[in-house]
Amino acid sequence: MRETALKLAAAASLLAGLTTGAVAQQKTVTIGVSIPAATHGWTGGVVYHAQEAAKQLEKTYPGLKVVVKTSPDGAAQANALEDLSAQKIDALVVLPFNSDELTNPVREVKKGGTFVTVVDRGLKDTSIQDIYVAGNNPEFGRVAGKYMADTLKTGNVVIFRGIPTVIDEERVTNFEKALEGSGVKVLDKQYANWNRDDAFRVMQDYLSKHPKIDAVWASDDDMALGVLEAVRQAKRDDIKFVLGGAGMKEMIKRVMDGDKMIPADVSYPPAMIATAMTVTAAHFFTNAPMRGTYVLNAQLITKGNAKDHYFPDSSF
Amino acid sequence: MTDTLLRTAAAKRMFNPDMRALSPFIALIVLAILGAVINPDFLTASNILNVVTRSAFIAIIAVGATFVISGGGLDLSVGSMAALVAGFTILTLNNGGAEISTLMLGALVAIGLGAACGLANGVIVTFGRIEPFIVTLGTMGIFRSLIIWLAAGGTITMRNADLRELYRPVYFGSIAGIPVPIVVFLAVAAIGAVILYKTAFGRHVIALGSNEDVARYSGVPIWRVRTLTYIIQGICVGIAVLVYVPRLGSATPTTGLLWELQAITAVVIGGTALRGGIGRIWGTVVGAIILELVANIMVLSNFVSEFLVGAVQGAIIIIAMLVQRSLQRGR
Numbered sequence: 289m290r291e292t293a294l295k296l297a298a299a300a301s302l303l304a305g306l307t308t309g310a311v312a313q314q315k316t317v318t319i320g321v322s323i324p325a326a327t328h329g330w331t332g333g334v335v336y337h338a339q340e341a342a343k344q345l346e347k348t349y350p351g352l353k354v355v356v357k358t359s360p361d362g363a364a365q366a367n368a369l370e371d372l373s374a375q376k377i378d379a380l381v382v383l384p385f386n387s388d389e390l391t392n393p394v395r396e397v398k399k400g401g402t403f404v405t406v407v408d409r410g411l412k413d414t415s416i417q418d419i420y421v422a423g424n425n426p427e428f429g430r431v432a433g434k435y436m437a438d439t440l441k442t443g444n445v446v447i448f449r450g451i452p453t454v455i456d457e458e459r460v461t462n463f464e465k466a467l468e469g470s471g472v473k474v475l476d477k478q479y480a481n482w483n484r485d486d487a488f489r490v491m492q493d494y495l496s497k498h499p500k501i502d503a504v505w506a507s508d509d510d511m512a513l514g515v516l517e518a519v520r521q522a523k524r525d526d527i528k529f530v531l532g533g534a535g536m537k538e539m540i541k542r543v544m545d546g547d548k549m550i551p552a553d554v555s556y557p558p559a560m561i562a563t564a565m566t567v568t569a570a571h572f573f574t575n576a577p578m579r580g581t582y583v584l585n586a587q588l589i590t591k592g593n594a595k596d597h598y599f600p601d602s603s604f
Numbered sequence: 605m606t607d608t609l610l611r612t613a614a615a616k617r618m619f620n621p622d623m624r625a626l627s628p629f630i631a632l633i634v635l636a637i638l639g640a641v642i643n644p645d646f647l648t649a650s651n652i653l654n655v656v657t658r659s660a661f662i663a664i665i666a667v668g669a670t671f672v673i674s675g676g677g678l679d680l681s682v683g684s685m686a687a688l689v690a691g692f693t694i695l696t697l698n699n700g701g702a703e704i705s706t707l708m709l710g711a712l713v714a715i716g717l718g719a720a721c722g723l724a725n726g727v728i729v730t731f732g733r734i735e736p737f738i739v740t741l742g743t744m745g746i747f748r749s750l751i752i753w754l755a756a757g758g759t760i761t762m763r764n765a766d767l768r769e770l771y772r773p774v775y776f777g778s779i780a781g782i783p784v785p786i787v788v789f790l791a792v793a794a795i796g797a798v799i800l801y802k803t804a805f806g807r808h809v810i811a812l813g814s815n816e817d818v819a820r821y822s823g824v825p826i827w828r829v830r831t832l833t834y835i836i837q838g839i840c841v842g843i844a845v846l847v848y849v850p851r852l853g854s855a856t857p858t859t860g861l862l863w864e865l866q867a868i869t870a871v872v873i874g875g876t877a878l879r880g881g882i883g884r885i886w887g888t889v890v891g892a893i894i895l896e897l898v899a900n901i902m903v904l905s906n907f908v909s910e911f912l913v914g915a916v917q918g919a920i921i922i923i924a925m926l927v928q929r930s931l932q933r934g935r
Contacts, residue, residue, distance in 0.1 A: 326756060326758070326857075329856065329857075332755075332756060332758040333758075336756075449910065476903075477910055479910055482858075483861070484852050485859070488851065488852065489899065490903055492654045492658070493651075493654075493903035496648060496650065496654065497643065497645055497903065497904050513852065513854075514852060517851060522650070602758075603756040603758030
């Protein structure tokens with residue numbers, strides 16, 4: 289779905305680009321992209337999609353140059369931003385490590401007249417950004433909760449939380465809200481740090497503690513993998529399915545193949561960086577208005593649409 | 605510091621047990637009772653076996669850490685080392701067919717690479733004359749980055765499903781009703797205990813940890829003993845990885861995160877002195893089980909909010925240490 293939408297957007301902008309480009313001189317634009325280095329699965333996916341999108345966009349818009357820089361932490365990213373603005377970039381696409389540390393460095397870049405697109409983690413001062421592209425965390429929880437309520441009707445579920453953050457809090461509260469009024473009850477919730485090993489450990493303990501669990505909201509694909517091993521070891525058949533999240537290729541593959549334990553997934557696509565880059569490039573090469581806020585849907589991925597979310601070459 | 609070695613005659617020790625050596629075991633029993641009171645499911649065989657099996661990685665690594673720490677050193681790199689060794693082992697396994705020989709090759713790579721990493725740590729500490737804290741903090745970063753680079757930020761997974769099934773019993777199987785990881789860590793601890801308590805090398809480690817200058821004047825080959833402790837640590841990491849890989853069949857950049865702190869905590873709970881000179885292998889094993897047990901009790905309890913689990917866990921560990929100390933004073 290999302291990929292086709294992207295392609296459509298790219299195609300539309302290409303057409304627009306051709307018509308205007310034919311009249312105007314071919315212009316040169318440099319877009320700097322600053323993202324976290326691949327330190328875990330999801331950011332690994334961000335790096336992959338940023339590099340893919342850079343190649344695609346440079347092909348689509350002759351005259352466009354895209355520079356992708358990865359940084360291992362917030363301070364390094366602040367330095368990378370200085371390096372990028374020294375290269376005279378026309379636009380900056382940034383997925384900040386954290387809001388507090390990077391608001392000022394991004395503001396400095398903006399002061400030089402650079403067009404700024406912020407992705408996923410918002411800055412403290414929203415007036416800096418020209419475009420904001422983000423995933424939808426409350427929606428992520430709501431979609432998962434609704435799926436549980438619709439599929440189970442009644443039953444008991446256990447929740448795996450990630451790392452204590454605003455993101456995690458938004459997801460979990462909205463998941464629980466979506467269950468309200470349904471026959472689905474939450475037995476337990478614990479932090480497993482978006483980590484496979486921790487999820488394995490917590491699931492083993494859940495299995496000792498609760499004699500009947502109908503479904504598991506692992507809330508993340510890495511954690512779902514740990515959960516599945518623990519369930520398999522305990523040979524418990526009361527668990528009907530495990531619902532992960534994010535859209536890791538191994539899990540999407542299982543959904544595609546019709547794995548009974550993994551009937552669905554909820555997207556939180558690292559490819560949102562590609563969305564941001566595409567929109568930013570379109571701002572320079574088309575006449576369509578692009579400034580604004582783009583919130584990507586957290587989509588329910590089922591057997592029917594799984595292939596649109598499957599990127600076998602990505603590391604994530 | 606050498607009190608355990610020289611202070612009391614063997615016969616006297618038998619009637620007057622060393623409370624410092626016993627206190628981790630007492631803490632373990634107290635915790636088990638606490639767990640049973642909190643949730644009756646705690647004492648089911650499956651739960652106890654789960655917990656002890658899970659503690660295997662930390663226990664095996666901590667046996668190695670007992671050598672390093674009682675010899676007056678420190679190794680912060682073990683968690684990253686475990687991740688790197690796991691990554692390399694899986695890559696090796698992915699190159700072979702679903703045969704026992706592939707697994708043997710993987711085992712060789714795991715233990716060889718672990719030993720090599722340990723050797724690097726040991727040589728830099730001894731010949732470079734740099735604080736082990738700094739050296740292993742550096743290698744911790746190096747090993748961690750290498751695994752992230754190898755995995756390109758993603759996951760290194762065992763691709764051959766048949767090989768995975770063949771390897772799976774190493775974590776999930778059992779010998780005479782005892783899960784394999786428990787058998788492995790008991791064997792590692794037994795060998796470690798023999799080396800530390802019964803060999804000249806073991807006594808050299810303790811001597812080195814007690815007082816380096818005295819050890820040097822007494823003719824202990826300082827650099828060799830110290831380097832060997834780091835190699836033993838590396839081999840232990842290799843063995844732990846061999847038990848770890850079949851569980852989830854993958855290594856990620858977050859594999860082994862903070863294992864170094866858990867291993868050091870297990871060693872200290874077990875009664876080994878952080879400043880060196882006293883080493884207790886069996887205490888270390890109990891320490892690792894206690895750590896895992898505390899986490900298990902937290903999940904099984906119904907009255908601790910998930911937001912406060914960390915605080916309660918920390919408090920239990922501190923209280924357990926206070927109880928141990930008071931037992932020692934009370935004798």
